[in-house]
Amino acid sequence: MIASPVLILGARSDIGKALARGYAAQGCEVILAARNDIAADATDLALRTGVQARAVLFDVTDGEPDRFFEGLGAIPGTVVMVAGLLGDQAESAAVDAAAQQVMDSNYNGPARYLLAAARRMAGVPGGCIIGISSVAGERGRASNFVYGSAKAGFTAFLSGLRNAHARAGLHVMTVKPGFVRTQMTAGLKLPPAVTAEPGQVADAIIRAHRARRDVIYTLGRWRPIMAIIRAIPESVFKKLSL
Amino acid sequence: MMPHVEPLSGWGRYPVRDCAVWQPVTAEALHATLPPLGRSIARGNGRSYGDASLNPEATIDMRRLDRLIAFDDASGELVCEAGVLLSDIIDAFVPRGWFVPVTPGTRMVTIGGMIASDVHGKNHHGTGSFCEHLLWLDLDLGDGRVLRCSHQENADLFAASCGGMGLTGMIVRAAFRLMPIESAWMRQQTVRARDLGEAMAVFERSHAWTYSVAWIDCLARGRDLGRSAILLADHAPADALDATRRAEPLARPPRQPRAVPVDLPGFALSSFNVRAFNQLYYAMQRPGEALVALDPYFYPLDALTDWNRIYGRRGFVQYQCVLPLAESERGLRRLLEAIATAGSGSFLAVLKRMGPASFGLLSFPMPGYTLALDFPATPANLALLDRLDAIVADHGGRIYLTKDARLSAPMLALGYPGLARFRELRAQHGLDRRFSSLLSQRLEL
Numbered sequence: 081m082i083a084s085p086v087l088i089l090g091a092r093s094d095i096g097k098a099l100a101r102g103y104a105a106q107g108c109e110v111i112l113a114a115r116n117d118i119a120a121d122a123t124d125l126a127l128r129t130g131v132q133a134r135a136v137l138f139d140v141t142d143g144e145p146d147r148f149f150e151g152l153g154a155i156p157g158t159v160v161m162v163a164g165l166l167g168d169q170a171e172s173a174a175v176d177a178a179a180q181q182v183m184d185s186n187y188n189g190p191a192r193y194l195l196a197a198a199r200r201m202a203g204v205p206g207g208c209i210i211g212i213s214s215v216a217g218e219r220g221r222a223s224n225f226v227y228g229s230a231k232a233g234f235t236a237f238l239s240g241l242r243n244a245h246a247r248a249g250l251h252v253m254t255v256k257p258g259f260v261r262t263q264m265t266a267g268l269k270l271p272p273a274v275t276a277e278p279g280q281v282a283d284a285i286i287r288a289h290r291a292r293r294d295v296i297y298t299l300g301r302w303r304p305i306m307a308i309i310r311a312i313p314e315s316v317f318k319k320l321s322l
Numbered sequence: 323m324m325p326h327v328e329p330l331s332g333w334g335r336y337p338v339r340d341c342a343v344w345q346p347v348t349a350e351a352l353h354a355t356l357p358p359l360g361r362s363i364a365r366g367n368g369r370s371y372g373d374a375s376l377n378p379e380a381t382i383d384m385r386r387l388d389r390l391i392a393f394d395d396a397s398g399e400l401v402c403e404a405g406v407l408l409s410d411i412i413d414a415f416v417p418r419g420w421f422v423p424v425t426p427g428t429r430m431v432t433i434g435g436m437i438a439s440d441v442h443g444k445n446h447h448g449t450g451s452f453c454e455h456l457l458w459l460d461l462d463l464g465d466g467r468v469l470r471c472s473h474q475e476n477a478d479l480f481a482a483s484c485g486g487m488g489l490t491g492m493i494v495r496a497a498f499r500l501m502p503i504e505s506a507w508m509r510q511q512t513v514r515a516r517d518l519g520e521a522m523a524v525f526e527r528s529h530a531w532t533y534s535v536a537w538i539d540c541l542a543r544g545r546d547l548g549r550s551a552i553l554l555a556d557h558a559p560a561d562a563l564d565a566t567r568r569a570e571p572l573a574r575p576p577r578q579p580r581a582v583p584v585d586l587p588g589f590a591l592s593s594f595n596v597r598a599f600n601q602l603y604y605a606m607q608r609p610g611e612a613l614v615a616l617d618p619y620f621y622p623l624d625a626l627t628d629w630n631r632i633y634g635r636r637g638f639v640q641y642q643c644v645l646p647l648a649e650s651e652r653g654l655r656r657l658l659e660a661i662a663t664a665g666s667g668s669f670l671a672v673l674k675r676m677g678p679a680s681f682g683l684l685s686f687p688m689p690g691y692t693l694a695l696d697f698p699a700t701p702a703n704l705a706l707l708d709r710l711d712a713i714v715a716d717h718g719g720r721i722y723l724t725k726d727a728r729l730s731a732p733m734l735a736l737g738y739p740g741l742a743r744f745r746e747l748r749a750q751h752g753l754d755r756r757f758s759s760l761l762s763q764r765l766e767l
Contacts, residue, residue, distance in 0.1 A: 092347070120348075124389035128414045266345060269325025295680075 082289060083157025083206035085109040089138055089193060092118055095212065098282035099160055102191035104129040106286065111156065113138035113148075131160060138163075140189035141181070145196035155218030158289070159197045160210040161190045165227075166264050172226040179226050186230035191237045199242060201250055208251045211238045213316060215256045215297070218306050221322050244295060257281050258302040270307040274301050327496050329381065330381060332581040333630055334371040336637030336699040336727055339760065340608075341381040349387055349403065349462070349494045355462040356382075356492065356756070366432030367407060370439060372727025373760035374487050375644030377766050379526075384434055386534040390414070395661045404434030409624075410468040411500075416616065420500035421557070424452040428620050434493040439724040440485030440685040441695045443620075444533035444555070447677040452498075453484035454680055459496040464756040468494065473681075481740075482747045486725055487756050488750040489748060489767055505571035507558040508533075508619040510612050518548025518654060522691070525552070525675040532556045537607070540695060543662040545657065550673060551607035558613060577614050599676060614623045633698050640725035641707055642694035643714045644676055650691040653717035657693060657710055664706045671695045683740035683747075684767075694725070704728055723761065731766040743766075 086103045090096045091112035104110050104125045109132045112118050112125075118135045125133035125157055137253065138148060140163040151223050165185035172179040192211055201207040216224055217231030242252035259275040276284075276299050284298040312320070325342040340350035344362075346352035349622070356362065362380035375381065386406035394400075398420055400411070409429040411422060426441040435441075440453045449455075461483060463631075483490045515521035521536055525640045528534050531554040538550040560571040567573075623629050630638070645653040654673075669708035672694045697703040711733045712722060720737025721729050735741055745767070748754040 120389050127390040127393050128410070222612070263345060263347070265330070266343075269587065 081206045082106060082108055082286075083204060083208060084152060085111050085132075085156050085159040086160065087113060087152070087156035087197075089113045089140065089159065089161050089190075091135070091165075092116060093162050094278040095257070095260060095281050096160075096162040097121065098278040099162065099285060100125055100283040102279075102286045102295070103158075104131045104133060107131060108158075109133070111136060111152070111154075115139050117277065132321070140193060141184045142189075144235045145193045145194070148193070149200055155200050155202075155204060156197070157204055157206060158208045158210070159194065159201070160212070160285075161194055162212050163190060164212065164214075164231075164264075165228055166224075169222075169224050169260055170228060178286070182226050183230045186227060187233040187237070190234055194237070196239060197248065197313075198245060202245070202248055204250070207249070208253065208292075209238075209241065210253045210255060210256065210285065210289065212255045213238060215306055217256075219309055223322070239295075251292050253285075253293060255281075255285055255288075255298060256296070256302065256306075257298045260298075274299060274305065285287050285317050325380070325478070330368070330374060330700075331637065332371045332375060332727065333369050334638050334640055334696070334725075334727060335630055335633070336639060337373055337376075337760070338379050338637070339373075340375050341376055341378050343381050344382045345386055345615050347386045348623070349460075349468075349526070352382065352384075352387065352492060352494065353462055353468065356462060357466065358754075359464075361450050361536055361756060361758040362464070363757060363762075364404075364434060364438070364492050366405065366435035367430050368436075369428055369431045369435060371725045373764065374438075374724060375435075375727075376760045377758060378760075381719070382492065384432060384492070388432075390609075391495060398502065399497060400500055401495065401497045403435060403495050404432060404437070404459075406433050407431070408433065408436065412617075413749050416503070416506055416574065419502055419504070419572055420465065421503045421616075422452075422457040423499065423501045424449060425620055427621065428624055429617075430624060433496055434488075435497060437484060438486060438488045440680055440682045440687075441724070442676065442687050443534045445672065446687055447529055447534065447675050448532060449675060451485075451680045451681055451682070451685060453685065455498050455684055456484065457497040458705065459483060459488065460494045462492040462494050463751060464491060465752065472602065478747055479751070482679050482683050482744055484680065485685035487761060487767070488759065490751075490753055490761050491757060503557050504560040505558045505563055505567070506574045506616045507563060507567065507571070507613045508555045508616060509558045509562060510553060510555040510614045510619065511556065512607050512609050512612070513552045514607065515548070515550045515552060517546060518550075518651065518658065521548055521550045521552060521673065522651060522675075525691075528552075528554050532614055534675065536673040538658075538671045538673045538693075540658060542658075546650050547658050547662070548673075553607075555614070555619060557664050558587065563613070574617060577617055633696075634661060635699050637699045639699050639703070639707065639727050640694065640696045641727045642692060642722035643709060643710070644688050644692040644722070645688065645690045645714065645719035647690040649719070651718035653713060653719060654691060654693060656713045656717075660706065660713065661695070664702070683744045684723065684738055685740075686720065686724070690719070690721070692722075694722075699727075723765075726761070729765060734765045738739055 086108045092114040112135045122133040122135040162262035167182035213235045214231040217235045238254040259270045281298045286294045325344045330341045331338040359380045363377040365375035384405040387403040391401040424443045440451045459612040533555040536550040542549040611697045676687045714737045
């Protein structure tokens, strides 16, 4: 069972948009939260599927999660945190403000918003919180460790949140999509065999949500790949360029 | 907004070029992107076959402008952004009893692409091309102007944009009417024709059928020349269905798409294999009546994603021409003889009777017969196509730009009397300085 309404935090991203369409196609009421006004996207969903859909403004780094949820006018049955920022590792290494932006967008903001959600969702039948984390959080690599470490923190946060609320019936799911062809990765050379389309990621998430899975890789191939990457001894790993 | 560079091609995978690609998320973002660019071209879902959607300097990926804007349940009028996929419209509206008035042979096209190509379907003889059902479109001219274009407003730009290959500006949104259907099923009748004359006779007496198309064995020669299977169809009314289907007449059986996993090697398409395939296919088209689900009827190849890979890495070219009615039989005979002699058969050779021409200045259809084929992009085949061009020109026909990757500018001008006016309008509005594609550069559009 999927509890409505489904609140999508970061609904303008490609994965957020695909999720909104996926949940709406299942007949769920959807609330789209994004930094810009995306009322047109809500209208689109309603026309496509006949479900209720509305748009609200949301900035993951604004530090006002309680005010956001109070203004929502309803307690969501499902919350999906899609917001995040890949950033540029070289820029993060060189400029403090850039590093802070990546950390705030991938750990501080998402964690605080989901804490605020969890405070309100105790007792919601079938309630579920879903966090989109990343395979980049499984091991710090020179090429993206500011982003990766924030995602590592977010993964640990989701694990703890799940543990804290499991007995009360609020489910928490961690999603590690791997490469996805989105605006965030436009122009990057991605290996096709381990790269998913946003629609595939959304389908995998909704399937896993129904099955109340704890942690998923949206493409199963990532599981053995990450197992190997985690198993490389640090003394060797530090000399690799991955 | 920053572009990224990626190798792009049309559906035929010939030619392939590195293009700088912008991906605007809204019409407003697109509007802000255009003015500082030099010449650019819109690209939808990349289903035109050749180089129409390629511009190495600036290609605009329109697929994120994909919102439905309004729908009127009483009239069937739909307003949407240009990047909406036809497949999304079909998925959303067939269950509610609506279908598009005109559909091409794939549902994986954008509405903007359907307009820019003024696509036709198997119902062209009675219903005309897609743009005949268009109420209006909004055109971003790239110089700060966004114009509503219709038969009433900016009618000259409307006529140039319908079938205008994206060269009159960026189509950002459009309105058209959907058509009511009672069921998601088609009543199909298959008729065999032993030769070209018989096939044409079947078409000429079948105007009452909503849809008609013939698959033609283009390797058949001599007295078998033009041997074909003609598929005639109508939307099935609900009361023509059996009790089970009548309970849910608009339900569609699920289709699981399969993918072609790898590029097939070149020899897979040897003339022996193609000949065998064509004979087998002909034998499989059993004459008689059948009830067919809507999706496999209209979109048989969409069940096989990436079917273009059967032609291997070198890619393929589609060739589609139309000949005026009075010249059709003689011209088709010459075309089919030239193809059969070359022995370069095509898996998919399609023949169809077309109805009246559209108002679009560069629209493809004209009353007569259209023949569509595809060939691996080999030097021998490209030389054959030049010979086919000459035959088409001899008989006063024209070539479909949406499928083209290799026509020459002089050949184009012979077939399109609206071309001079099209060029004039492009110059008058400064569009020739803002929009171009590899196709427009090659054909001097």
